Amino acid sequence: MPNDILYSIRNLTVEYQTRAGPVRAVDNVSLNIRRGEILGLVGESGCGKSTLGKAMMRLHTTPAKITSGELWFDGRDLMSLSDREMPNVRGAEIGMVFQDPMTSLNPVQRILDHLTETIHTHEPETSDATARVRVEELAERLGIQRERLNEYPHQMSGGMRQRVMISLALALHAKLVIADEPTTSLDVIVEAKFLDLLKELQKEFGLTILLITHNIGVVAEVSDRVAVMYAARMVEVGDASDIFAEPKHPYTQGLLKSVPNILLDGTELYKMEGSPPNLLHPPTGCRFHPRCPYVKDICKNEDPNLKPVVMDQLAACWLYQETAVNGR
């Protein structure tokens, strides 16, 4: 494995066992996260982004189940770790920031206790005083005033709490932070501040961040690279600049066209036809074909693989893979 790849997801499939049958929320997805980058994972609601994020820490609970695939983190096979070993990785090496900061902190625990407890969980030998000093330094760095550490979560605003959440991940110098829609419940100003903070942390600590969001504007603002998911599949991965300049997959193209743009007045906002498929009975072939403006016969029957289109930009679309069919 090349050393610049921190986390490698290989052919991961996660299924939800429901009464109606298994639902594949993540279907044969592969993704490499490079050291020190901010990777934006975008897709509409229900496309499997959050399931993917949780599965990356093996935090998924029944009825979700990883049915196949490998998770390699920093040269280690996470799937081979036992349930007892997994908590050592969580928090210490991979941190997570959740969607709703209002509910992701224990309401009866002070902020300080949240942070020192994280340290004690992974480093039981650390003294209370040392842990406290570390926490205070970190909090100061993240813009949380020292005296506010003694407050309870409900005394803090949403933006503050999100800072606390990220400091939980940083308290143990986690290498990777998975941020699952961290700004969804924040207003735009707090959101902008939080995104700035993420960027600063990336530079300062060499932090790698997987930013899961359905807000393409957020991704455009901070991401180095972008991965686009549609109906449990990865449809396009590439540098942010490339993807925003020249999206390859018709779904990505549609997504970008449907973002309101203040410069283009007059014309009506682009609207993608149809709606996302029911994952219980996904369409055959390419999952986007019922909505695709460029649909061809092959799209309806054959599943495209994620393949490079140009240098560093991969897309799963038959438009660019005519030859691949012949090769099969």
Next chain:
Amino acid sequence: MTVNKEKLSKNPLEVVTWEVELERVGIVRRILYARRWYGADWWFVSISALAVALFIVVALFPKFFAPYDPETLVGPRFMAPGAHPDLPVLVVLKNSPVNNLKDLAVSEGTSRPGISVVQGVPTAGALNEQAQKIDNQIKNESRGLRLRPVIVRYPTLEEALQAVANGNNQAAVVQSTEWEEVSDQFPTLREGQSITGVNSTSGGFIFGTNDIGQDVLSRLLWGTRVALLIGFSASIVALVLGVPLGLFAGFIGGTFDRLFSLLMDSLYAFPGLILAIAITAVLGPSILNIIVAIAVLYIPTYYRIVRGQTLSVKEEVYIEAAKSIGARNMEILRLYIFPNVIPSVAIIFSVNVADAILTGAGLSFLGLGLPPTIADWGIDLARGQRFIQTAWWMITFPGLAIMVVVLAFSMMGEGLMEIFNPKLRER
């Protein structure tokens, strides 16, 4: 109590102002401002807390408050509250050290004390009998003391008393009601105890006496101890067993949860008192068994509440967040779930104590709780119900005591619930 507006969240749905304010003040202010914040009346809680505290003090030191021993026969039967009993009492000189019959005992060989009685009344016989009894007692102590008074009979009450006033006799024994009528004429005399050693006319019996001559007030005060002992111990035992079971069942889920939920629900399905009766009937009457029976009754209450809360808290995002920082199951239970569940447990506890007292009294009332000699409200009620037409006080005062103590505990529980968990009321 000014609130820093900047620190408050902009979104009104997030944190209500008074909740933030509430967080910054101490417990005393919380109680004082209870009405302003969430409509609870501070005196409501204060009075009930005071009553509860009083009951606890009485239960700890009943001897200090009770005028008599609860199990000895201290007066005539069926004395109405406040009435003075008509007992044969000693009347002696004001400066005499003699207070009861025992004090009249002298060493063998010295002159025997004279006691004046009125001719033709049954007092003399009773006196003789009692003197003989005491004499036999002190003879066995063998300190050389004997009680063999010379009983001198006088035709009238006045003469009998005059003989004491003149110093001819050491004491007179007269009925206390008669003494009360003439006591003004003998300013140098005073009343001692009755010949059976009881302060007969010193206030009488405030709540009367029962069917065998025990003091109702003393039994009531001593009964507090039994009632609170049963109430607290049963609730604590139920809490100690029910809370962990509920926590684990809710957290682990699966077969463990199903098994215990089935067990607890079947316990819960029984009518409470009938189950308690069945358990005490099998185990036999004693305080310990009554506590066990009531505890079994209340385990499902704690179990169900804690399990339900655990189930809902378990799904909160902060539990998932805790897992994402590497917290293990025991830590999640101890640091995240337990502290979030415990406030409701504390509230059930205080209501539960009241309920347990009621059930305990019910069991004793049915004769299944305790040996009948023990001072207990339920037993007193059961005894009093047969005499409800002749001696209303026997059943009224223990009944009132049960009512007040149950009310105090329930009121305190409700009040505390509003003060500590105002969200329950607001939302």
